Amino acid sequence: MSTPTMTPVAPGRTERRVAVQPVTPPRVLRSEWIKLRSLRSTKITLLVSFLLMAGIGLLTAAITASQWSHLSASSRASFDAVSTVLQGHQFAQLAIGVLGVLVISSEYSSGMIRSTFAAVPTRLPVLWAKAGVFSVVTLVTMTIASLVAFFSGMAVLSSHHLQVALSAPGVTRAVFGAALYLAVVGLLGVGLGALLRNTAGAIASLVGLLLLVPPLVGLLPSTISTHITPYLPSNAGEALLNVHHQAGSLSPWAGFALMCGYAVVALAAAAFVMRRRDA
Amino acid sequence: MIEVNGLIKRYGEKTAVNGLTFTVQPGLVTGFLGPNGSGKSTTIRTIVGLDRPTAGSATVNGKPYAQHKAPLAEVGVMLEARAIHPGRSAFNHLLALAATHGIAVSRVEEVIDLVGLREVARKRAGQFSLGMGQRLGIAAALLADPQTVILDEPVNGLDPEGVRWVRQLLRGLATEGRTVFVSSHLMSEMALTADHLIVIGRGELIADASVAEFVQRASGNSVRVRSPQAAALRELIGGPDVSVTSEEAGVLTVKGVDSDRIGRIAAEHGIALFELAPQQASLEDAFMELTQDAVEYKAPTTNDRQLASAGRNSI
Numbered sequence: 001m002s003t004p005t006m007t008p009v010a011p012g013r014t015e016r017r018v019a020v021q022p023v024t025p026p027r028v029l030r031s032e033w034i035k036l037r038s039l040r041s042t043k044i045t046l047l048v049s050f051l052l053m054a055g056i057g058l059l060t061a062a063i064t065a066s067q068w069s070h071l072s073a074s075s076r077a078s079f080d081a082v083s084t085v086l087q088g089h090q091f092a093q094l095a096i097g098v099l100g101v102l103v104i105s106s107e108y109s110s111g112m113i114r115s116t117f118a119a120v121p122t123r124l125p126v127l128w129a130k131a132g133v134f135s136v137v138t139l140v141t142m143t144i145a146s147l148v149a150f151f152s153g154m155a156v157l158s159s160h161h162l163q164v165a166l167s168a169p170g171v172t173r174a175v176f177g178a179a180l181y182l183a184v185v186g187l188l189g190v191g192l193g194a195l196l197r198n199t200a201g202a203i204a205s206l207v208g209l210l211l212l213v214p215p216l217v218g219l220l221p222s223t224i225s226t227h228i229t230p231y232l233p234s235n236a237g238e239a240l241l242n243v244h245h246q247a248g249s250l251s252p253w254a255g256f257a258l259m260c261g262y263a264v265v266a267l268a269a270a271a272f273v274m275r276r277r278d279a
Numbered sequence: 280m281i282e283v284n285g286l287i288k289r290y291g292e293k294t295a296v297n298g299l300t301f302t303v304q305p306g307l308v309t310g311f312l313g314p315n316g317s318g319k320s321t322t323i324r325t326i327v328g329l330d331r332p333t334a335g336s337a338t339v340n341g342k343p344y345a346q347h348k349a350p351l352a353e354v355g356v357m358l359e360a361r362a363i364h365p366g367r368s369a370f371n372h373l374l375a376l377a378a379t380h381g382i383a384v385s386r387v388e389e390v391i392d393l394v395g396l397r398e399v400a401r402k403r404a405g406q407f408s409l410g411m412g413q414r415l416g417i418a419a420a421l422l423a424d425p426q427t428v429i430l431d432e433p434v435n436g437l438d439p440e441g442v443r444w445v446r447q448l449l450r451g452l453a454t455e456g457r458t459v460f461v462s463s464h465l466m467s468e469m470a471l472t473a474d475h476l477i478v479i480g481r482g483e484l485i486a487d488a489s490v491a492e493f494v495q496r497a498s499g500n501s502v503r504v505r506s507p508q509a510a511a512l513r514e515l516i517g518g519p520d521v522s523v524t525s526e527e528a529g530v531l532t533v534k535g536v537d538s539d540r541i542g543r544i545a546a547e548h549g550i551a552l553f554e555l556a557p558q559q560a561s562l563e564d565a566f567m568e569l570t571q572d573a574v575e576y577k578a579p580t581t582n583d584r585q586l587a588s589a590g591r592n593s594i
Contacts, residue, residue, distance in 0.1 A: 018424035110361070115363065
């Protein structure tokens with residue numbers, strides 16, 4: 001800062017000394033990228049997600065391989081190599097979902113949101129940028145994790161000639177679908193976090209929706225539950241990971257589209273209230 | 280320039296701001312004073328678009344804050360409540376804000392130096408002391424070299440050196456022709472920094488005046504008179520607009536008559552005076568007196584404006 005001069009300055013515009021550009025979506029995107037990468041908690045949670053996605057598939061594959069000779073004929077017949085190595089998605093979705101919630105709820109809990117909205121007072125670009133940055137980061141890391149899970153798991157299973165090639169029908173879709181599924185779970189987390197603005201509440205809602213609602217619906221009489229179960233977010237999205245069509249499940253892309261629909265609804269509701277509420 | 284017009288903000292049943300109208304001029308340091316809970320922070324949040332007014336409006340440099348294409352270049356704001364993620368370093372916090380306006384990294388480094396956070400810039404902000412947090416808030420406010428600077432209680436938690444630094448910074452910004460709006464609940468601080476004062480209480484405007492005018496208007500300055508014939512003098516100077524009190528034998532505190540007139544009256548009547556001293560109320564006294572009862576001490580001009588705005592808003 002220059003020292004104040006003694007000559008009186010006429011009130012009005014001062015000379016601009018710092019180059020400043022208008023706020024645009026790409027700049028907000030860049031800002032959100034800086035925010036995401038500058039938190040230790042982001043890196044740790046992403047690492048945990050990676051280990052869960054890549055590691056659990058490998059672990060189950062290794063256990064299956066070691067127990068193969070003791071398995072019953074029916075267990076052997078129903079064995080699905082692809083779903084075994086991609087099983088990590090069920091655990092990774094918790095870490096990804098929590099991170100999705102935190103991306104926005106931590107700004108509300110710390111007060112950072114006020115700095116954010118002061119810089120971007122139209123607000124919605126912030127929500128879209130957060131969703132965009134986070135889904136791309138999740139998609140990239142989880143695609144790598146899913147490929148690691150697939151190839152390492154298949155390598156282990158090959159000892160019993162149980163491996164399935166990536167080129168087999170539906171397998172590529174399942175492997176990349178696991179990453180897509182996780183990215184959409186993350187978006188659902190962002191939506192719930194922005195809607196509820198409260199970390200604990202949003203995490204509880206997300207976990208409830210993904211993990212508690214399906215078994216609860218299962219308690220209903222099957223005449224009712226079979227009409228609901230396939231349409232629940234996690235079940236719908238997981239259809240994308242099925243290599244073989246399973247009874248009572250939506251087709252892969254229809255299921256995934258429905259799950260995207262849930263995330264869109266959460267984000268749209270968040271956008272609606274974000275513009276109106278006081279920060 | 281900040282223009283607040285008939286601003287009303289209610290949170291449910293509670294009215295935080297009740298019909299505020301004022302203008303903050305460039306080239307001056309304007310103090311925004313009021314007891315805690317009087318609506319200062321709410322007003323500031325509304326000016327920068329964080330809170331939506333229930334009625335009325337606030338504009339900055341002619342437009343609502345949110346309509347500026349590069350809002351940080353128009354208004355730099357430091358809010359009272361912390362607005363920093365504790366897990367992020369000061370540098371990255373500023374870098375993320377800078378990115379929204381395409382501001383260069385060199386400017387981020389510049390404001391870090393300006394507020395004296397160089398050594399801790401890479402540390403997580405959660406480890407910062409209150410004073411360091413304030414400095415980071417000020418750095419964020421100055422980042423885009425804004426035309427208007429709004430600081431909510433900037434000296435809270437600062438050491439004396441820091442307080443002096445803020446004072447000089449604000450004066451410097453005003454000298455450059457910027458609009459500087461600083462809230463405080465400490466009159467003594469404002470007395471040293473501000474040129475102009477906007478005083479509010481219970482969400483309503485109490486005074487909008489220069490510091491000098493404010494003191495005069497607030498307490499009606501008094502004159503201390505010591506005389507062996509105090510009782511006689513008291514009779515002579517009494518009148519409808521004059522108040523005379525005495526807390527000590529032979530000493531009068533007179534309001535409503537200036538010292539020249541008291542001196543003349545005493546001379547005419549041959550009354551000896553040992554002491555005749557105009558007393559100026561300190562800003563602190565003036566402030567306390569004004570804010571004791573927001574309604575009773577409302578300045579008439581203010582009242583009219585509020586009635587006018589209340590009428591508009593009831594439609």
